[in-house]
Amino acid sequence: MCGITGWVSYERDLRGEGATLDAMTETMACRGPDDRGTFTDRPAALGHRRLAIIDLPGGRQPMTVETPNGTVALVYSGEVYNFTGLRRELKARGHRFTTDSDTEVVLHAYLAWGDALAERLNGMYALAVWDGRDDTLVMIRDRMGIKPLYYYPTPDGVLFGSEPKAILANPLARHRVRLDGLRELFAMVKTPGHAVWDGMHEVEPGTVVTVGRYGLRRRVYWRLETRPHTDDRAASVAAVRSLLEDVVRRQLVADVPRCTLLSGGLDSSAMTALAARQLAEHGEKVRSFAVDFVGQTDHFVADELRRTPDTPFVHDVAHACGTDHQDIVLDADALADLDVRAAVIRARDLPVGFGDLDSSLLLLFRAIREHSTVALSGESADEVFGGYLQFFDEEARAAETFPWLVSPARRSGEEQDVLRPELTEALDLEAYVADGYRTAVSGIVRLDGESDFEYRMRRICHLHLTRFVRILLDRKDRASMSVGLEVRVPFCDHRLVEYVYNTPWSLKSFDGREKSLLREATRDLIPKSVYDRAKSPYPSTQDPRYAVALQEHAKDLLSRPGHPVFRLVDRERVRQAARRDTPQITQTSRRGLERTLDLALWLDLYSPELSLT
Structure with missing residues (x-):
């Protein structure tokens, strides 16, 4: 796992731009704390920060191969499991x-197959090859x-990087954000290719x-396609189990x-159980980590999303699987700390967070990084x-919009x-979302004979796998890599x-329940308590002291009436939320305060040029 960046310019000699390349590369230091390297050819400059995972001494980058017709250089982030x-x-x-590194395999795969190597890779990766x-x-x-992976076309080439900050260092x-970028920021829809920053993709x-010197071209080598499914229930369950065992082993x-x-x-329980069983074959134990909040289990209050606290179920799994387990217990002060909030925004380059969910995730990863460099996550199983x-x-199900936007708060009119x-x-977010939805569903193929209901559910599944999951994957990548955890x-x-x-x-x-295939495929691995448990999202603190801390930070911000955040947020609405009595501070009120504080810190940290017309 690493951070990559680079610059291609066909009208200048980049061998004299070492300081700029270094500045771009060093923005990726959090992604790659173990090593750094650069490569410069006349029209190309590549930078790399390394988090060493496989073949610690042999996987240094940029990695090059000299050919009779020029140098081929690779910078690569991620893991190829095959x-x-x-x-x-x-x-x-x-x-x-x-070497024994996967990096060298990827480089030689490019020499063998060109960009068709993409179809052969199994893993998570973002890579750039300069072909001299x-x-x-x-x-x-x-x-x-x-x-x-982001890129920014220039008049004579391109800038690229694992994160926007690498590009913005050139x-x-x-550093400009137009209205369309703000729409993407606030709409919760993740338009493919959109990067919020003007000119960036x-x-x-x-x-x-x-x-190339001719310009830029794109080729799609994979998309989610509709195919007939002929396996019955038993065969489907068996296929899922077989795939899961192979994936976890890799x-x-x-x-x-x-x-x-x-x-x-x-x-996460099924994934942990599979890992525990496979590592036990080699005499190893799994280390497991969970996030919790001070007093959460003892004082938990059920709501529509979260019916039970996580910790009792976590401990059931840790005991059943024999993991070396540790709870990371966070308090309200840590979650509300402005330095933590600023770290989240630096990690994301944007104020697109999920409030305390983001703060706790980053703090969880910081704690885990003291013990481990690689963590397996249950992310994306819901999608x-x-x-x-x-x-x-x-x-x-029936709404002609992204289904995750049809929330109870919106239906009740509570959304503020x-x-x-x-x-x-x-912004006219309603129109923006409607346009995005029409585009998102336009290419979903319907099977011959597929019922209206099954096609409706296919579309919902497709939207989650091609739009919603990318929001969560981006969040997890940025939070984890900001502390050097893969x-x-x-x-x-x-x-x-x-x-x-x-x-x-x-x-x-x-x-009749959610995730029936996964539950049945792993029923022999997980405790009955987890098998019977209803879906519960990533936890959010219920400690009222967190909301009070948000209010205090908002009051400090309100004491600076000239702050540029008030070009974006309504001062009076923020004042009302900051003065509300603690029992009246709802999740919606918290979101408003969190959004305001995030925007203010983003403006302080990045000083973006906002074009609001």
Whole structure:
């Protein structure tokens, strides 16, 4: 796992731009605390920060190969889990290797197959190859978009980086956000390719972007496709179990300490149990970590989303699987700390967070990093297997919009926006979301004979796998990599995603519950308490002291009436939320305060040029 960046300019000699390349590279130091390297050719400059996971001494980057017609150089972030099989295939073709790293396999795979290597990779990756044989840059991103990669076209080339901050460190990149960027920031829809910053783009998942003297072209090498599913229930359950066992086995490979993220839900429990069983074959124990809050279990109050506290279920799994377990217990002061909030924004480069969910995730990862370098997560199982409430909510099912936007708060009219009314009008998020939804569903293929209901559920599953999951994957990548922790996501293996996506909803929910296939496929591995537990999202603190701390921070901000955040948020609405009595501070009020504080810190840290017209 690493951070990559670079600059291609066909009209200048970048060998004299070392200071700028260094500045771009050092923004990725958090992603790669173990090593750094740069490569410069006349029109190309590549930077790399390394988090050493496999072949610690041998995987240094940028990695190069000299050919008779020019140098080929690679910078690569992520892990390719099938690299040993690819190495065997490449050796049979005459390639010779000097390291045991997956990086060298990826480089030789490019020499063998060009950008068609993308179709052969299994893993999470974002990579860039400078091919000096024809002076082209090839950028490739994994199928599900687990690893981020951004680019910024310039008049004579391109800038690129794992995160926007690497690109923004180059003087050619303008720090500007237009209305369309703010729409993306506030709409919760994740438009493919959109990067919020004006002029910047994401390399879309499953896509190759090639830059040459002729310009830029894109090639989609993978997309989620509709296919008939012919397996019955028993065969489907068996196929899911077989895929899960293979995926977890592949993703446990590392030369550094590993662990699992354990929430006590079905997803993380099944993944932890599989890892525990496989490592036990080699006499090893799994380390597991869970987040908790001071007093949460003893004073838990159920709501529509979270019916039970996590900790009792976490401990059931840790005991049943024999893991070396540790709870990371956080208090309200730590969650509300402005330095933590600022760290979250620096990690994301944008104020697009989830409030205390983001703060606790970052603090959890900081604590885990003291013990492990690699963590396996249950992220994305809800999108793959159909775990969210909106999959079962009739109004969300029927709505002609993104189903996760059909929330109870919106239906009850409780949803409150702290944005200035004139900005809300200019943004017109309703139209933006409607346009995005029409685009998102336009290419979803319906099977011959598929019922209206099954096609409706196919569309909901497709939206979650191609739009919603990318919000959560980006969040997890940024939070983990900001502390140098590699988080792997077994449920995003594209083979598993393809198989389960094409199982009809009647199979995904054959027992009338969420994630029926996953539950049945792992029922022999998990405690009965977890098998019977209803879906519970990532936990949020219920400590009223957190809300009080938010109010105090908001009052400090209100004492600075000239702060630029008040170009965006309505001062009076913020004042009302900051003065509300503690029992009246709802989750909605908290969100308004959190959004205001996030925006204010983002403006302080990045000083973006905002174009509000």
